Amino acid sequence: MRLRQTWAVAKKEMRQARRDPLSLALLFALPAFMLILYGYAINFDVRHVRLAVQDRDMSDASRSLVSSFVNSTYFDLVASPEPGSDLESVMQMRVAKVVLVIPEGYAADIGANRGAKVQLLLDGADANTATTVLGYASALVAQTNAELMHGTRAAATAARVAIDYQPRVFYNPDLRSTRFLVPGLIGFILMLTAVLSTALSVVREKERGTMEQLRVTSLRPSELIIGKTLPYLGISLIATVIILVAARVLFDVSVAGSYFDLFVATLIYLVGALGWGLLVSSLSNTQAMAFQVGLVTSLLPTIFFSGFIFPIRSMPVFIQGLSHIFPARYFLVVLRGVVLKGAGLAPYWKDILFLVIYAAIVLGIATARLTRREV
Amino acid sequence: MNQPVIEVRGLVKRFGDFVSVDDVSFDVRPGEVFGLLGSNGAGKTTTIRMLCGLLRPSAGVGHILGIDIAREPERLKRSIGYMTQRFSLYDDLTIGQNLRFFGGVYGLRGAAFDARRSWAIDIAGLRGKEGLMTGSLPGGWKQRLALACALLHEPKVVFLDEPTGGVDPLSRRKFWQLIDSLAASGVALIVTTHYLDEAERCDRIALMHAGRIVAMGSVPELKEVFSGRAMLEVSCPRVLDAQALLERRPGIHEVSAFGTTLHVVVDDADHGRATIASTLAGAGFDPLEIERIVPSLEDVFIHCIEAEDERRDAS
Known part of the structure; x- marks a missing residue:
């Protein structure tokens, strides 16, 4: 590889990128826009769940349980169906997502120390929310339970305090989804800019016939490929910085770990993404096709299979297996470690190793495809 | 050289x-x-x-x-x-x-x-x-x-x-x-x-x-495929019908249509002119204009392609 030739290609590519200010602005503005969109508009935190309570006991104890639900701010009491009414229709009609049923004799059972029963009906159509709500409800019942045991037995058996369940969440103490989203967004946006910009820039040359002209010059394939990807690597890194700054300013999410670790992980991920962009360009002959292929093969897997929005563990086993071949999955694990936990790269060596292997394979195939002579 | x-x-x-x-x-x-x-x-x-x-x-x-x-x-x-x-x-x-x-x-x-x-x-x-x-x-x-x-x-x-x-x-x-x-x-x-x-x-x-x-x-070398023969340009209506009539007449080697005219390769200019005039007049083509021309590269091209196609069909 000769530096002068490589640099000539890179310079040309940057000049062309500058001539297209709209696309360039899009590459820089899109990350911040996506962050605002996802950060403000999409909120995975579950609050103010509509709750219906059928209190058949109507005692102090039952009212205390209901108020513990309402006071938690996770639940809003929206209906109190009469005893004997159709509870399923409450959920069918979407009046409430959760129905708490307190049977007759609740207070009496507690008083007699027999172990009272309550029933929770849950709308499981949205599985993610349902899981979260179930967690809240269990915690509230457990808390009430503890308080009751404390109150009734404290005097007699002071030593036998029931298990005091005090959860403490690390790294994202208030469980804000924005903190969780930022690393995902970095992975997602880098995929978008790297794959699409590379693929489109190569296919544009094919469409215009300049690729044919370049192939007949003494330009070596390595010079062409490195010269073409270098500017987009730079643009993608700048986009990363923009996301980090925006995350800090808008959502107060800062990088807990070292910037160097972040840079190294991002660079490895980007090389793989650029390689994928080149591979896409070798498969497409028009910009429209490159755009479609690039979108479907990189963006969608990054959204769906990386754990960016949907937890991988709640996916079918087959999809879980599939998620292993997409680099974003590994990058996100590393990124969450570095950005949220302040961890170094050492605990993530397996994920990094995968990213390196992915980059090597993809770049290898792309180079072979782009440089092979027509036969 | x-x-x-x-x-x-x-x-x-x-x-x-x-x-x-x-x-x-x-x-x-x-x-x-x-x-x-x-x-x-x-x-x-x-x-x-x-x-x-x-x-x-x-x-x-x-x-x-x-x-x-x-x-x-x-x-x-x-x-x-x-x-x-x-x-x-x-x-x-x-x-x-x-x-x-x-x-x-x-x-x-x-x-x-x-x-x-x-x-x-x-x-x-x-x-x-x-x-x-x-x-x-x-x-x-x-x-x-x-x-x-x-x-x-x-x-x-x-x-x-x-x-x-x-x-x-x-x-x-x-x-x-x-x-x-x-x-x-x-x-x-x-x-x-x-x-x-x-x-x-x-x-x-x-x-x-x-x-x-x-x-x-070279161009002059290529045009030698017509050496010893003459090329006549025939202007007439219904060129394709005329072409069909003239093909396979004695002394006529090739007939190609060029828009509203025919290019006809003949052994001898005067003899060919007479053959063309009598053949076409007999079929009611009138009036006719027959002129001797210098073969162009296009004539050479068509001649060579037809010769090649015939050679291929034969083999």
């Missing part, structure tokens, strides 16, 4: 069952303008792409400046210039930036690059316009700039693939002056075209048809 710089022997290119280039052989010497003439799909571009190292020949050998085209495509590319059909410049870069890019690709810098850049701007006639966007240039200028970019590294062998497509006649003339001056400086050029007037400007021509070279030589 000097040694050939391009030597091609039995070049074949197959795409699956389709034979795109079939047993093509020729030589080109320094300072020669060699034309590859043929209709679309005749195999001209495929031939050129093999000679430029872009396609691997299925069979046959080719040497350019002593470099084997199949074995050393990378070395070959450093020694030749190639202008594609579409004047492949970057429309979204300025003229100066295009030159700088291609200069960089060929590894030119410093005084050497400045000299070549200046030369390129002069031959393209773009002095003072280096800051203009390439996409805003009219076709003729773009074409000369594309040629200049392909020649920055001073190749001794240059390939021009349909260089004048979509360019106005004045620009075409200027472009051919450029080609002639390059040839005068000792550069060997291969030009593909389907314009017959352009082919007439070549020193030698190879007529290609269905992948084969069906005739090769």
Whole structure:
């Protein structure tokens, strides 16, 4: 590889990128826009769940349980169906997502120390929310339970305090989804800019016939490929910085770990993404096709299979297996470690190793495809 | 004369069952303008792409400046210039930036690059316009700039693939002056075209048809296929009916339709004129105009293609 030739290609590519200010602005503005969109508009935190309570006991104890639900701010009491009414229709009609049923004799059972029963009906159509709500409800019942045991037995058996369940969440103490989203967004946006910009820039040359002209010059394939990807690597890194700054300013999410670790992980991920962009360009002959292929093969897997929005563990086993071949999955694990936990790269060596292997394979195939002579 | 710089022997290119280039052989010497003439799909571009190292020949050998085209495509590319059909410049870069890019690709810098850049701007006639966007240039200028970019590294062998497509006649003339001056400086050029007037400007021509070279030589040499015979141009209504009547008449060799006229090859001008007049008059073609003409390259082309098709049908 000769530096002068490589640099000539890179310079040309940057000049062309500058001539297209709209696309360039899009590459820089899109990350911040996506962050605002996802950060403000999409909120995975579950609050103010509509709750219906059928209190058949109507005692102090039952009212205390209901108020513990309402006071938690996770639940809003929206209906109190009469005893004997159709509870399923409450959920069918979407009046409430959760129905708490307190049977007759609740207070009496507690008083007699027999172990009272309550029933929770849950709308499981949205599985993610349902899981979260179930967690809240269990915690509230457990808390009430503890308080009751404390109150009734404290005097007699002071030593036998029931298990005091005090959860403490690390790294994202208030469980804000924005903190969780930022690393995902970095992975997602880098995929978008790297794959699409590379693929489109190569296919544009094919469409215009300049690729044919370049192939007949003494330009070596390595010079062409490195010269073409270098500017987009730079643009993608700048986009990363923009996301980090925006995350800090808008959502107060800062990088807990070292910037160097972040840079190294991002660079490895980007090389793989650029390689994928080149591979896409070798498969497409028009910009429209490159755009479609690039979108479907990189963006969608990054959204769906990386754990960016949907937890991988709640996916079918087959999809879980599939998620292993997409680099974003590994990058996100590393990124969450570095950005949220302040961890170094050492605990993530397996994920990094995968990213390196992915980059090597993809770049290898792309180079072979782009440089092979027509036969 | 000097040694050939391009030597091609039995070049074949197959795409699956389709034979795109079939047993093509020729030589080109320094300072020669060699034309590859043929209709679309005749195999001209495929031939050129093999000679430029872009396609691997299925069979046959080719040497350019002593470099084997199949074995050393990378070395070959450093020694030749190639202008594609579409004047492949970057429309979204300025003229100066295009030159700088291609200069960089060929590894030119410093005084050497400045000299070549200046030369390129002069031959393209773009002095003072280096800051203009390439996409805003009219076709003729773009074409000369594309040629200049392909020649920055001073190749001794240059390939021009349909260089004048979509360019106005004045620009075409200027472009051919450029080609002639390059040839005068000792550069060997291969030009593909389907314009017959352009082919007439070549020193030698190879007529290609269905992948084969069906005739090769200078224009006067090619026209010798009609030597000892005469060509008559017949103007009449219903040319196709007339053509059917005249074919297979004694003393008439070939009848081809050219728009509203027929070109008829005969053994003897006067005798042929009489045969044509009597045959057509008998079938009610009237009035007739029969004139003796000098065969054009197009006549040669049609003659060679028909001869080749007959040869193929026979075998």
